[in-house]
Amino acid sequence: MVTAASSPMIQIDGLRKSYGAFEALKGLTFDVPRGQVVGFLGPNGAGKSTTMKILAGYLAPSAGVARVGGVDVTADPVATRRMIGYLPENNPLYEDMMVREFLEFAADVRGIPTGERGQKIRHAVERCGVGPVWGKDIGQLSKGFRQRVGFAQAILHNPDLLILDEPTSGLDPNQIVEIRHLIKELGQEKTVIMSTHILPEVQATCSRVLIIAAGQVVADDSPERLTEGEGGIVTVVVAPKNGTPLDAGRIRGLFSALPGVQEVKNSDAEGEGTLGFEVRHGKQDPRRGLFEAAVQNGMILLELRRRQVSLEETFRRLTTAK
Numbered sequence: 001m002v003t004a005a006s007s008p009m010i011q012i013d014g015l016r017k018s019y020g021a022f023e024a025l026k027g028l029t030f031d032v033p034r035g036q037v038v039g040f041l042g043p044n045g046a047g048k049s050t051t052m053k054i055l056a057g058y059l060a061p062s063a064g065v066a067r068v069g070g071v072d073v074t075a076d077p078v079a080t081r082r083m084i085g086y087l088p089e090n091n092p093l094y095e096d097m098m099v100r101e102f103l104e105f106a107a108d109v110r111g112i113p114t115g116e117r118g119q120k121i122r123h124a125v126e127r128c129g130v131g132p133v134w135g136k137d138i139g140q141l142s143k144g145f146r147q148r149v150g151f152a153q154a155i156l157h158n159p160d161l162l163i164l165d166e167p168t169s170g171l172d173p174n175q176i177v178e179i180r181h182l183i184k185e186l187g188q189e190k191t192v193i194m195s196t197h198i199l200p201e202v203q204a205t206c207s208r209v210l211i212i213a214a215g216q217v218v219a220d221d222s223p224e225r226l227t228e229g230e231g232g233i234v235t236v237v238v239a240p241k242n243g244t245p246l247d248a249g250r251i252r253g254l255f256s257a258l259p260g261v262q263e264v265k266n267s268d269a270e271g272e273g274t275l276g277f278e279v280r281h282g283k284q285d286p287r288r289g290l291f292e293a294a295v296q297n298g299m300i301l302l303e304l305r306r307r308q309v310s311l312e313e314t315f316r317r318l319t320t321a322k
């Protein structure tokens with residue numbers, strides 16, 4: 001028998017979900033081992049929330065299986081919900097309740113025994129920094145505090161797995177940093193799967209990135225390896241040596257022929273007669289060749305700067321139809 005403790009935290013196998021005739025998930029398959037913090041990315045409508053709702057036991061799949069701690073979420077939603085803390089998209093909360101009432105209500109729904117309630121609520125309130133708004137109505141809270149109350153609700157029963165659907169959406173930059181800090185802290189002891197559209201957040205928080213598009217996995221790696229494999233972009237700025245004007249088309253041809261170069265585009269350059277180029281390359285760094293080509297062909301090299309392709313550029317390449 002598979003025991004909960006030895007199984008991966010999440011196992012998703014051939015997961016499909018149709019809404020009427022529309023198929024939102026087209027056979028998703030991935031595992032998440034215990035302790036990982038996974039960024040779950042994809043463009044609007046990719047199927048992130050659908051996947052998370054199925055995992056959290058709030059939506060039945062059309063086909064395939066989702067397991068949490070080795071337990072099929074559809075077959076045993078009660079057992080799996082005990083292992084899961086879920087922060088849904090838009091964090092729906094009861095506006096008329098006081099924070100205190102809401103957390104007591106949430107503890108009740110979770111079936112936390114009366115004797116343990118006070119201590120569990122206190123712990124969650126402390127962890128999530130909810131103390132200052134303890135006696136306020138939820139309807140009066142700022143978005144940052146609402147989000148903290150959502151987190152407190154999600155960790156009340158000390159779950160092993162946190163499912164966070166856009167936890168920082170709509171927050172100001174200061175609150176984003178605070179919530180990110182909280183996620184990092186929680187991630188030290190729990191498995192976390194988090195959807196977001198803020199890509200630097202993923203680089204700051206997650207050890208793994210899963211990108212889905214149109215209901216299928218299109219990338220799965222660490223943030224570093226995802227962007228490393230993409231190569232980089234070299235900015236080249238050249239000026240004419242003897243007043244002879246430069247021919248951009250000829251230079252693009254020269255640069256394009258160098259080993260490792262994938263694409264050469266014109267870019268902005270300041271100064272009379274200067275020309276700028278963005279040279280996209282794969283694994284091989286073409287800077288040496290660019291330098292020599294510039295010098296040997298009567299140009300003054302003003303700039304030669306390489307940067308790695310960003311996660312944002314990788315995301316765009318993987319999720320936009322060519």
Ligand SMILES: Nc1ncnc2c1ncn2[C@@H]1O[C@H](COP(=O)(O)OP(=O)(O)OP(=O)(O)O)[C@@H](O)[C@H]1O
Binds near residue numbers: 022047089
């Ligand atoms: N209840 C529903 N009825 C019909 N279609 C739905 C329903 N819920 C979601 N969809 C559709 O399923 C697809 C996936 O939606 P989902 O909410 O999972 O995407 P998402 O990746 O979370 O997007 P976002 O980044 O905008 O939150 C979308 O095309 C959406 O319109």
Ligand SMILES: [Mg+2]
Binds near residue numbers: 048049089
């Ligand atoms: Mg969504």
